[in-house]
Amino acid sequence: MSSLLPPNLFDLPSHEHTAYESCLNLEASDLWDLSSEPAAMYRFSPQVAARVLGYALIYHPGSSMVMAREMSGCGDNAEFMAGLRYLYVMGVIRMFKGSVLAQPESPPDSIDIAALEFVAIHRKDSERCSGSQLRLQVLARDNYRYILSGNADAASLRNGLTTIDLAAGERKADMELCYIFKMTGDEEQGYIGGGLTEAARRKLGWASSAAIVLERLASISLVQDIHEAENTFTISPNLHGPWDQLQISLHPIASEEDDSSNMYEIHTYPPSENAQYGLPYRTTNTLPSRRYLVLHDACAKIAYLSGAGEVMERLFWDVGDARVFAEDGGGIGVF
Numbered sequence: 001m002s003s004l005l006p007p008n009l010f011d012l013p014s015h016e017h018t019a020y021e022s023c024l025n026l027e028a029s030d031l032w033d034l035s036s037e038p039a040a041m042y043r044f045s046p047q048v049a050a051r052v053l054g055y056a057l058i059y060h061p062g063s064s065m066v067m068a069r070e071m072s073g074c075g076d077n078a079e080f081m082a083g084l085r086y087l088y089v090m091g092v093i094r095m096f097k098g099s100v101l102a103q104p105e106s107p108p109d110s111i112d113i114a115a116l117e118f119v120a121i122h123r124k125d126s127e128r129c130s131g132s133q134l135r136l137q138v139l140a141r142d143n144y145r146y147i148l149s150g151n152a153d154a155a156s157l158r159n160g161l162t163t164i165d166l167a168a169g170e171r172k173a174d175m176e177l178c179y180i181f182k183m184t185g186d187e188e189q190g191y192i193g194g195g196l197t198e199a200a201r202r203k204l205g206w207a208s209s210a211a212i213v214l215e216r217l218a219s220i221s222l223v224q225d226i227h228e229a230e231n232t233f234t235i236s237p238n239l240h241g242p243w244d245q246l247q248i249s250l251h252p253i254a255s256e257e258d259d260s261s262n263m264y265e266i267h268t269y270p271p272s273e274n275a276q277y278g279l280p281y282r283t284t285n286t287l288p289s290r291r292y293l294v295l296h297d298a299c300a301k302i303a304y305l306s307g308a309g310e311v312m313e314r315l316f317w318d319v320g321d322a323r324v325f326a327e328d329g330g331g332i333g334v335f
Contacts (some may be wrong), residue, residue: 002307005054016064019071025055026081029214040195041086042309049085050307059298083200091213093299095181142234147285178235180292181226218295230289249300269304
């Protein structure tokens with residue numbers, strides 16, 4: 001699905017209004033001018049590129065001023081706008097859809113409950129959990145239930161860590177650990193600019209890595225956070241794939257600035273498919289980092305409404321091929 005950008009509702013005068021007008025102008029374009037050089041950033045049509053940036057202005061969490069200033073800096077230059085769209089996809093959206101981190105080892109059949117409580121209470125924030133500790137810590141935080149479906153973890157039931165309320169509709173299921181961000185910035189270091197034209201690379205010279213793009217556009221650093229419990233939650237295997245493909249997200253009900261809120265609506269893309277997944281429409285469990293979930297929710301909406309999904313998957317595969325080529329002794333500038 002791809003939805004036309006709505007009319008410009010940003011106040012005049014403002015960076016947001018100017019930037020959104022550039023998106024509307026780009027959306028009205030027919031084709032890219034490819035007379036300069038081919039590049040991966042042109043894989044998206046002008047319409048899809050415009051919608052990625054336009055919907056990013058509308059849904060990007062927090063202040064839209066950062067995105068607006070970057071777009072305004074491009075003026076109405078279609079080449080620079082295409083480059084900025086490429087950076088948003090590769091440096092922000094892709095971080096939710098990249099290489100899946102290895103699942104931490106399964107907890108033993110018999111769990112020392114006292115030891116589990118000690119780990120959950122006394123572990124310092126600066127200490128990184130082992131795989132099994134992280135799994136146990138996240139299970140305890142999530143009340144041994146999956147935050148999307150509410151089903152109880154089968155292993156925790158066997159170990160006596162929780163009970164199940166069949167009358168309330170609870171069921172048991174196997175558990176997987178799901179990471180919100182799927183890769184560190186270091187995994188993409190040096191490759192973020194490979195799909196830009198030379199002119200766009202000069203214009204957007206600050207974008208030397210995916211981590212820098214994410215920090216500049218979303219004010220989130222992944223250097224130490226990705227293996228922490230705040231980037232992790234429990235999920236049943238049948239929902240893991242749809243979550244990673246941005247087909248399910250958690251939409252905050254309270255204001256974005258209220259980090260203490262744990263109330264979310266469960267959104268699907270296409271909309272209103274909760275029943276097909278066996279999902280409720282709301283969850284109020286204590287969850288991982290709200291900032292991460294809010295950005296994941298925004299990226300799911302942007303990818304769906306812009307129609308970028310299919311091209312995005314092909315682009316990610318191509319970038320992976322280019323990386324292998326570079327590691328085998330070829331050049332990074334494949335695109």
